[in-house]
Amino acid sequence: MTYQRPNFRHPNLPVNELGYTRKDYEGALSTLCAGCxxxxxSAAIVQACFEMSIEPHKVAKLSGIGCSSKTPTYFLGNSHGFNSVHGRMPSVATGANLANREMIYVGVSGDGDTASIGMGQFTHAVRRNLNMMYVVENNGCYGLTKGQDSATADVGSASKKGEPNPFEPIDLASVALQLGATFVARSFSGDRAQLVPLIKAAISHRGFAFIDVISPCVTFNNNPASTKGYEHVRDHLAATGTVDFVPVKQEITTSYPEGESQEVTLHDGSVVHLQKADPELDINSRRSALRLIKDYKAKDQILTGLLFMDEDSRDLHEIIGTSNKPLRSLNESDLCPGQKVLDNLNESLR
Incomplete structure (x- = not known):
């Protein structure tokens, strides 16, 4: 079977501030199951990058192994990409980020790639506050190997041919909060109106921005017995509210009536507006987010939206004081500054 996409596009397609059309942010034709x-x-990432007028060559896409880790092929075809070993994407992202802090890093992983074999790598990327957007495409199963339950499958949830899962699930949003992630959100793949603004905010955030996206598997979890299936998720969503991302270039933020939204200013001056459906949520409090996740789970509901953001986030480069320049641009004088600099450094460590 061959997969071909027509090259023709309407000559009057809308363009962004860079003169790019949405087509310039697309990738190869997807070979995932229809309806995945x-x-x-992937489409939400394309839309977010197009609307933010991001230069594609300034984005680095990283992934591990799994259905989810195939998806960077399907967006930002003109960006840099690296498909790593199963569960090892965070260490590759860390190395790339330390070598060149000027790039935008987008990590795409799955519930198996992150919550099982990659959990150790994930925890250290979070606690180091690596400056990246980390998206988990969470379907509760291993789609590439015939649908076995993953570590995020809920107790009692069953895939199409499996027995009900007897084990407690790992809630990755809660884990990220406990480990110190400075941006935590959860969404649903079928809710682009919520997901696109969350992606924009995550890309603009300085630090580790984690988005757990419930993404039902149409092949192995598309049945009523699965809590990651379309029927169950759509019937049990409980959103924190409508999220709107306002770039810093737009000074008007009065479209939201006072008292109905909460403004959060990002480091680059961008603003996230969160219309809170639950008055108990304080997006500046980890404890508040963790409590509400647990409370909604007890009601058999999935809390989505922006759950937590640290407005004073300091990323890994700030924490350890790395070079302001990409390593490839350092010259001999930068690398060998002389004896006086070395003496001052040694003195500072005494």
């Missing part, structure tokens, strides 16, 4: 939620996430 992962493709909806």
């Amino acid at each position: 939620g992962h493709d909806s996430i």
Whole structure:
């Protein structure tokens, strides 16, 4: 079977501030199952990058192994990409980020790639506050190996041919909060109106921005017995509210009536507006987010939206004081500054 996409596009397609059309942010034609939620996430990333007028060559896409980790092929075809070993994407992202802090890093992983074999790598990327957007396309199963339950599958949830899962699930949003992630959100692949602004905010955030996206598997979890299936998720969503991302270039933020939204200013001056459906949520409090996630789970509901953001986030480069320049641009005088600089450095460590 061959997969071909027509090259023709309407000559009057809308363009962004860079003169790019949405087509310039697309990738190869997807070979995932028709209707897969992962493709909806790819489309949301394409839409967010197009609307933010991001230069494609300034984005680095990284992934591990799994259905989810195939998806970077399907968006930002003109960006840099690296498909790593199963569960090892965070260490590759860390190395790339330390070598060149000027790039925008987008990590795409799955519930198996992150919550099982990659959990150790994930925890250290979070606690180091690596400056990247980390998206988990969470379907609760291993789609590439015939649908076995993953570590995020809920107790009692069953895939199409499996027995009900007897084990407690790992809630990755809660884990990220406990480990110190400075931006935590959850969404649903079928809710682009919520997901696109969350992606924009995550890209603009300085630090580790984690988005757990429930993305039902149409092949193995598309049945009523699965809590990651379309029927169950759509019937049990509880959103924190409508999220709107306002770039810093737009000074008018009065479209939201006072008292109905909460403004959060990002480091680059961008603003996230969160219309809170639950008055108990304080997006500046980890404890508040963790409590509400637990409370909604007890009601058999999935809390989505922006759950937590640290406005004073300091990323890994700030924490350890790395070079302001990409390593490839350092010259001999930068690398060998002389004896006086070395003496001052040694003195500072005494």
